Amino acid sequence: xxxxxxxxxxxxxxxxxxxxxxxxxxxxxxxxxxxxxxxxxxxxxxxxxxxxxxxxxxxxxxxxxxxxxxxxxxxxxxxxxxxxx
Numbered sequence: 001x002x003x004x005x006x007x008x009x010x011x012x013x014x015x016x017x018x019x020x021x022x023x024x025x026x027x028x029x030x031x032x033x034x035x036x037x038x039x040x041x042x043x044x045x046x047x048x049x050x051x052x053x054x055x056x057x058x059x060x061x062x063x064x065x066x067x068x069x070x071x072x073x074x075x076x077x078x079x080x081x082x083x084x085x
Contacts, residue, residue, distance in 0.1 A: 016037070016039075016047050020044055030044050
């Protein structure tokens with residue numbers, strides 16, 4: 001599943017950043033995100049840190065809260081499975 005160039009609060013997230021975000025929103029831990037997306041834990045941490053920097057968040061919990069409070073999820077492709085709303 002690839003979500004290309006998703007924009008959030010004027011910031012464009014890469015496909016991998018958006019994928020990692022979706023897995024975090026599903027409540028998965030870094031190890032599980034890595035397994036689900038066939039990435040190393042190091043890569044997942046890299047993408048999360050990029051999102052934290054881009055969106056001025058200090059923790060992944062703050063990032064998730066910011067996303068849940070926004071309309072970002074409504075803008076994603078409707079074909080994505082198990083999306084929290």
